[in-house]
Amino acid sequence: xxxxxxxxxxxxxxxHFNAGGCNGCDIEVLxxxxxxxxxxxxxxxxxxxxxxxxxxxxxxxxxxxxxxxLIRIYEQMPEPKFVMALGSCSxxxxxxxxxxxxxxxxxxxxxxxVYVPGCPPRPQAIMDGAVKLLQKLQGRE
Amino acid sequence: xxxxxQRFNGKVTETLIQRPRRVFITITSDALTEIMSYxxxxxxxxxxxITGLDLGQNLGVIYHLVEANVVLSLRTVVPKSDPxxxxxxxxxxxxxxxxxxxxxxxxxxxxxxxxLSPLILPExxxxxxxxxxxxxxxxxxxxxxxxxxx
Amino acid sequence: xxxxxxxxxxxEPENITLTLDGEQIIDAKIRLGYVHRGGEKALxxxxxxxxxxxxxxxxxxxAMAHQLCYANNVEALLSIEAPSRAKYIRTIVAELExxxxxxxxxxxxxxxIGFDTLFMYTWQDREVALDLMERITGNxxxxxxxxxxxxxxxITNDMIPLIKKGLKYLGERIEYYRKLALAERxxxxxxxxxGILKTQDALALCAVGPTARASNVKRDVxxxxxxxxxxxxxxxxxxxxxxxxxxxIFVRIDELEQCAQILExxxxxxxxxxxxxxxxxxxPQGENVSIVEAPRGEDIHYCKSNGSDRPERYKIRxxxxxxxxxxxxxxxxxxxxxxxIVLAAIDPxxxxxxxxxxxxxxxxxxxxxxxxxxxxxxxxxxxx
Numbered sequence: 001x002x003x004x005x006x007x008x009x010x011x012x013x014x015x016h017f018n019a020g021g022c023n024g025c026d027i028e029v030l031x032x033x034x035x036x037x038x039x040x041x042x043x044x045x046x047x048x049x050x051x052x053x054x055x056x057x058x059x060x061x062x063x064x065x066x067x068x069x070l071i072r073i074y075e076q077m078p079e080p081k082f083v084m085a086l087g088s089c090s091x092x093x094x095x096x097x098x099x100x101x102x103x104x105x106x107x108x109x110x111x112x113x114v115y116v117p118g119c120p121p122r123p124q125a126i127m128d129g130a131v132k133l134l135q136k137l138q139g140r141e
Numbered sequence: 142x143x144x145x146x147q148r149f150n151g152k153v154t155e156t157l158i159q160r161p162r163r164v165f166i167t168i169t170s171d172a173l174t175e176i177m178s179y180x181x182x183x184x185x186x187x188x189x190x191i192t193g194l195d196l197g198q199n200l201g202v203i204y205h206l207v208e209a210n211v212v213l214s215l216r217t218v219v220p221k222s223d224p225x226x227x228x229x230x231x232x233x234x235x236x237x238x239x240x241x242x243x244x245x246x247x248x249x250x251x252x253x254x255x256x257l258s259p260l261i262l263p264e265x266x267x268x269x270x271x272x273x274x275x276x277x278x279x280x281x282x283x284x285x286x287x288x289x290x291x
Numbered sequence: 292x293x294x295x296x297x298x299x300x301x302x303e304p305e306n307i308t309l310t311l312d313g314e315q316i317i318d319a320k321i322r323l324g325y326v327h328r329g330g331e332k333a334l335x336x337x338x339x340x341x342x343x344x345x346x347x348x349x350x351x352x353x354a355m356a357h358q359l360c361y362a363n364n365v366e367a368l369l370s371i372e373a374p375s376r377a378k379y380i381r382t383i384v385a386e387l388e389x390x391x392x393x394x395x396x397x398x399x400x401x402x403x404i405g406f407d408t409l410f411m412y413t414w415q416d417r418e419v420a421l422d423l424m425e426r427i428t429g430n431x432x433x434x435x436x437x438x439x440x441x442x443x444x445x446i447t448n449d450m451i452p453l454i455k456k457g458l459k460y461l462g463e464r465i466e467y468y469r470k471l472a473l474a475e476r477x478x479x480x481x482x483x484x485x486g487i488l489k490t491q492d493a494l495a496l497c498a499v500g501p502t503a504r505a506s507n508v509k510r511d512v513x514x515x516x517x518x519x520x521x522x523x524x525x526x527x528x529x530x531x532x533x534x535x536x537x538x539x540i541f542v543r544i545d546e547l548e549q550c551a552q553i554l555e556x557x558x559x560x561x562x563x564x565x566x567x568x569x570x571x572x573x574x575p576q577g578e579n580v581s582i583v584e585a586p587r588g589e590d591i592h593y594c595k596s597n598g599s600d601r602p603e604r605y606k607i608r609x610x611x612x613x614x615x616x617x618x619x620x621x622x623x624x625x626x627x628x629x630x631x632i633v634l635a636a637i638d639p640x641x642x643x644x645x646x647x648x649x650x651x652x653x654x655x656x657x658x659x660x661x662x663x664x665x666x667x668x669x670x671x672x673x674x675x
Contacts, residue, residue: 163579186494190591190612235496260322261323261327272332279333279336
């Protein structure tokens with residue numbers, strides 16, 4: 001089935017979590033919502049709670065402080081669940097590598113399914129990552 | 142500035158006009174309260190921030206006051222072994238969070254401060270670990286965090 | 292009064308702990324631990340050139356401001372000055388950043404008071420500013436325009452008509468937002484009289500930026516310590532004596548108008564000449580303080596150099612930190628339901644996952660809500 005059609009049927013719920021970043025990625029995520037890019041036309045819906053979410057959108061450096069909460073929130077998500085890591089910081093620590101309070105990559109803490117590079121990734125890149133994730137979701141079905 | 146020097150002769154150890162609108166003055170730590178009181182009365186009531194410095198044996202604390210179009214940086218020095226300074230919060234309430242930050246990062250104790258609980262360091266941070274002190278290198282900090290928190 | 296979901300196992304430190312008497316907030320305690328990345332230590336371990344990129348990422352919204360403050364700092368220590376054309380280009384990008392940031396803020400504030408269309412409109416228009424920044428610098432966000440000694444990229448002649456077209460459009464939209472803000476009743480209902488910060492408190496607590504100016508504190512770095520091309524470009528410092536969230540909205544809208552004026556002047560008066568001068572890698576021993584007016588207020592950097600190619604100490608105080616003490620003042624005496632808009636009024640960087648802890652002073656019950664949960668409560672409260 002066409003991925004967008006499938007996605008609109010399934011309406012995967014996305015939960016956006018900022019693990020301590022500079023907010024550069026976060027504003028590009030919000031920008032993806034506006035009509036110019038309109039990520040929601042792919043059927044994905046941005047929600048505020050992890051408890052019913054299918055996908056976690058992770059931005060920012062994973063600081064020591066936030067590590068436990070990140071794990072707890074990941075555990076709150078029901079199966080099947082997927083994680084999309086956005087931006088250099090969540091991929092590898094970005095410019096904050098070798099800082100004492102930063103984990104070098106979110107995948108050191110939780111499993112990651114899709115990596116979207118960029119600093120920050122543009123809305124188009126975020127949507128590209130979203131589509132790849134949808135394909136993964138569909139594949140799992 | 143010359144006025145300040147005359148009034149507090151002996152307590153002002155160094156003055157420098159570094160470039161237009163930038164004045165750096167060093168004072169002895171015991172004179173902090175009275176000199177701060179003097180400059181606030183002269184109109185310097187906006188503390189932009191307070192910088193901590195590791196000077197080896199000592200810690201430097203610089204109060205950056207901005208008024209009219211002058212940035213007045215008032216510096217004082219305390220020994221690392223016993224870093225105590227009076228708080229200026231009673232004169233400039235806005236200094237509260239800046240003093241907390243210096244306490245977190247350098248370990249300076251501001252006597253009379255209403256609440257020196259950690260501001261920016263995470264919970265469960267090992268006590269005695271002042272990250273911006275030069276003796277704490279990044280690898281050492283990481284190792285200590287691993288050791289105490291896993 | 293209903294108590295929110297308890298999280299006994301979730302013993303996590305919160306940014307804010309509010310003590311309540313009924314629905315009224317009687318005390319607020321602040322703690323900021325989540326975004327501590329150890330940046331200042333990192334700055335000491337990297338060269339001055341590398342730090343250009345680290346400094347930007349202190350905050351993605353005010354990135355240009357931080358980088359400009361940094362470049363000015365290092366240039367002062369090197370006793371060099373960026374060429375005139377570079378100063379104008381810096382001013383142009385800095386003002387475009389202010390435009391994007393203020394529009395972003397107006398949209399987020401609108402969203403907080405239930406005015407979602409405002410979010411869509413402002414963010415759509417914001418794209419125009421982002422497109423212009425991308426055309427000039429190569430990126431929408433985190434532009435890295437500054438080099439030590441000038442700017443990295445030039446504004447070429449073919450860009451000028453595009454910039455002027457964009458500015459004209461933005462000018463019209465800004466006028467539209469002002470009319471909208473004045474007419475829209477939700478703003479009157481949810482923002483007037485909310486989050487009060489009296490002038491004397493703003494002064495005593497050292498508030499900065501639009502937050503301070505909306506409490507009638509006439510303080511704008513571009514005026515009292517001009518940098519880049521601000522000493523040559525005429526503009527007004529916008530203040531209001533409203534002292535509430537509504538005043539903060541109007542100050543930002545009026546500042547947007549000033550941005551449009553400054554941008555137009557800068558583009559029309561762009562001087563010829565080089566965009567960069569050579570800067571030595573090592574910086575002689577010295578200290579300097581550099582300040583700029585970031586979109587959210589006074590941004591101050593201190594640098595101590597020791598003759599090497601790395602800073603001995605680099606200190607950054609971003610504008611938002613300067614306003615936390617004021618924010619606490621605004622919250623106290625207000626109602627729980629006003630918390631999201633008051634928080635949004637100084638810092639839109641709070642994400643949905645930030646938590647607010649509450650302590651009921653009468654019953655001793657304490658609980659913690661996520662920002663999202665708090666907003667749901669607010670919606671119920673205001674009957675939306």
